[in-house]
Amino acid sequence: MAAEPTTRSIVRDGVAVGIATGAYGISFGAVSVASGLSVWQSCALSLIVFTGASQFALVGVIGTGGTPLFAAVSGLLLGTRNALYGLKVNPLVGWRGPKRVAAAHLVIDESSAMTITRTTQEHARAGFLSTGLSVFVLWNLATLAGALAGTSLGDPRRYGLDAAVGGAFLGLLWPRLSTMRNRVAALLGAALALSLVPLTPAGVPVLAASVVALGMGLIGKDTDE
Amino acid sequence: MIWLAVIGCGVGCYLLKLAGMSVPERALSHPVVRRTADLLPVVLLAALIAVQVFASKGPDGPELSIDARLAGLAAAFVALLLRMPFLVVVIAAALTAALIRL
Numbered sequence: 123m124a125a126e127p128t129t130r131s132i133v134r135d136g137v138a139v140g141i142a143t144g145a146y147g148i149s150f151g152a153v154s155v156a157s158g159l160s161v162w163q164s165c166a167l168s169l170i171v172f173t174g175a176s177q178f179a180l181v182g183v184i185g186t187g188g189t190p191l192f193a194a195v196s197g198l199l200l201g202t203r204n205a206l207y208g209l210k211v212n213p214l215v216g217w218r219g220p221k222r223v224a225a226a227h228l229v230i231d232e233s234s235a236m237t238i239t240r241t242t243q244e245h246a247r248a249g250f251l252s253t254g255l256s257v258f259v260l261w262n263l264a265t266l267a268g269a270l271a272g273t274s275l276g277d278p279r280r281y282g283l284d285a286a287v288g289g290a291f292l293g294l295l296w297p298r299l300s301t302m303r304n305r306v307a308a309l310l311g312a313a314l315a316l317s318l319v320p321l322t323p324a325g326v327p328v329l330a331a332s333v334v335a336l337g338m339g340l341i342g343k344d345t346d347e
Numbered sequence: 348m349i350w351l352a353v354i355g356c357g358v359g360c361y362l363l364k365l366a367g368m369s370v371p372e373r374a375l376s377h378p379v380v381r382r383t384a385d386l387l388p389v390v391l392l393a394a395l396i397a398v399q400v401f402a403s404k405g406p407d408g409p410e411l412s413i414d415a416r417l418a419g420l421a422a423a424f425v426a427l428l429l430r431m432p433f434l435v436v437v438i439a440a441a442l443t444a445a446l447i448r449l
Contacts, residue, residue, distance in 0.1 A: 142432065149437040163353055170357030175388065180356055182395050186402050187409065190352035196391065201360035203388050208367020209374070226365040282444030285419025288399040289440025292423045293433045295392040304389045311390030312397035316411065319402045324409050331394030332387060339383030
């Protein structure tokens with residue numbers, strides 16, 4: 123990104139992020155139908171949930187035999203971070219009323235990242251809208267393409283699509299592993315979930331792992347690294 | 348039932364986004380709330396990886412097993428170490444598992 127961004131360069135960067143993110147919507151669509159959802163259910167997820175990690179979580183839990191309820195709650199818990207993004211984005215873009223209600227749907231990792239570094243309202247809005255809208259359009263088109271391709275492939279295991287889900291989650295987790303605290307949390311969460319797999323119905327192990335976040339949140343300090 | 352999960356998760360996720368855009372910034376300033384919210388995606392994604400890679404449907408319900416999915420995860424790990432983009436990471440995982448099953 124240039125040192126002195128202009129509205130034009132911000133929009134260009136936003137669209138570039140949209141294209142890159144949209145591309146992995148293909149993998150979401152393919153993984154979603156491989157997990158047992160229909161093409162339309164996959165497309166509806168991208169349209170109305172529209173936050174990648176929650177969508178992958180929902181189809182991941184269903185794919186491993188979890189109930190739709192556990193799948194939805196897993197997706198919701200992952201969606202809580204968007205509320206934190208909204209807190210930071212809102213004062214920068216300064217929308218009220220219907221504009222805010224509409225803009226809220228576009229609050230995701232990418233649009234927030236391209237907004238919170240801006241110093242003027244015009245630049246913040248340009249970053250938010252260019253990223254949010256281009257991700258929305260391309261993510262949904264790519265989901266449809268991936269879902270259609272996924273259904274025509276046949277047995278998803280032959281193409282390793284079940285393994286692709288684990289890879290996708292690791293890719294989403296990766297940027298969050300920069301601190302020792304987060305690495306410890308990740309290991310504890312994974313260990314707790316694995317220990318519960320033989321003991322509980324599918325879907326429960328993932329939800330139960332959230333107590334690790336609560337536990338570490340209660341005892342942790344803010345200055346940890 | 349899957350449709351209910353899709354719509355319920357969609358409505359809930361939207362309300363979370365709208366809540367963030369609507370409450371004052373200090374609403375979530377309590378350190379415990381903020382730390383927990385920061386850690387939640389980390390532990391959930393880690394748990395999802397673990398379950399996705401090691402859990403399978405056994406005769407008496409879910410059980411742990413090691414198969415080609417673990418090789419797929421290892422391939423994704425290497426791709427991430429090499430700073431590959433997300434799509435390459437996912438394809439590396441799928442391709443590795445598919446090749447092992449040939």
